[in-house]
Amino acid sequence: xxxxxxxxxxxxxxxxxxxxxxxxxxxxxxxxxxxxxxxxxxxxxxxxxxxxxxxxxxxxxxxxxxxxxxxxxxxxxxxxxxxxxxxxxxxxxxxxxxxxxxxxxxxxxxxxxx
Amino acid sequence: xxxxxxxxxxxxxxxxxxxxxxxxxxxxxxxxxxxxxxxxxxxxxxxxxxxxxxxxxxxxxxxxxxxxxxxxxxxxxxxxxxxxxxxxxxxxxxxxxxxxxxxxxxxxxxxxxxxx
Numbered sequence: 277x278x279x280x281x282x283x284x285x286x287x288x289x290x291x292x293x294x295x296x297x298x299x300x301x302x303x304x305x306x307x308x309x310x311x312x313x314x315x316x317x318x319x320x321x322x323x324x325x326x327x328x329x330x331x332x333x334x335x336x337x338x339x340x341x342x343x344x345x346x347x348x349x350x351x352x353x354x355x356x357x358x359x360x361x362x363x364x365x366x367x368x369x370x371x372x373x374x375x376x377x378x379x380x381x382x383x384x385x386x387x388x389x390x
Numbered sequence: 391x392x393x394x395x396x397x398x399x400x401x402x403x404x405x406x407x408x409x410x411x412x413x414x415x416x417x418x419x420x421x422x423x424x425x426x427x428x429x430x431x432x433x434x435x436x437x438x439x440x441x442x443x444x445x446x447x448x449x450x451x452x453x454x455x456x457x458x459x460x461x462x463x464x465x466x467x468x469x470x471x472x473x474x475x476x477x478x479x480x481x482x483x484x485x486x487x488x489x490x491x492x493x494x495x496x497x498x499x500x501x502x503x504x505x506x
Binding site: 310317318319320321322325365376377378379380381382383 | 394421423425431432433434435438440445446448479481483485494495496497498499500502
């Protein structure tokens with residue numbers, strides 16, 4: 277069964293600190309992996325997209341890594357800001373058949389405190 | 391930056407009533423989707439729509455649900471007879487290519503549906 281698991285479930289850090297969020301997936305065949313940021317009551321906003329051949333991708337203070345062999349990804353946030361408080365969701369796309377759906381993880385709820 | 395627009399932002403309806411959730415996808419996008427998120431749970435795929443027909447749907451998308459692109463710009467989700475368990479945030483999304491391609495897949499801000 278295609279699944280995306282994330283850890284930790286929630287995380288509290290102090291402003292200015294770094295953090296790393298983890299994602300494990302069992303989606304097959306794999307097409308790409310995305311990290312989204314979702315503010316409370318809002319739609320997901322894309323941070324990064326990585327294909328099978330990409331090991332790392334950055335978007336400002338966000339850096340995502342992908343290990344397609346172990347089916348793991350991480351999202352590293354540097355110098356956190358209060359506005360980083362949100363849910364961070366790992367999302368995987370499969371290219372099996374004609375599917376265009378995204379498979380969402382449960383997210384990591386990040387709280388950045390002053 | 392182009393946006394996916396959803397209306398209304400909040401909808402309260404009585405159980406058994408029909409609701410229509412509306413979305414305006416990004417203008418040059420070809421693929422359209424509906425997802426839902428029950429409070430405290432993960433986002434779940436409902437349906438994808440391409441070339442004026444449903445291309446894929448999940449087991450959640452039963453006969454109570456239907457989608458339509460009535461005028462070439464709007465994309466609607468209709469729930470024929472709402473149940474309490476339909477209460478959720480409903481997200482519309484659109485993309486220029488399918489999800490397997492390495493392009494953005496843009497979500498709207500969602501419609502919060504509350505069935506009472």
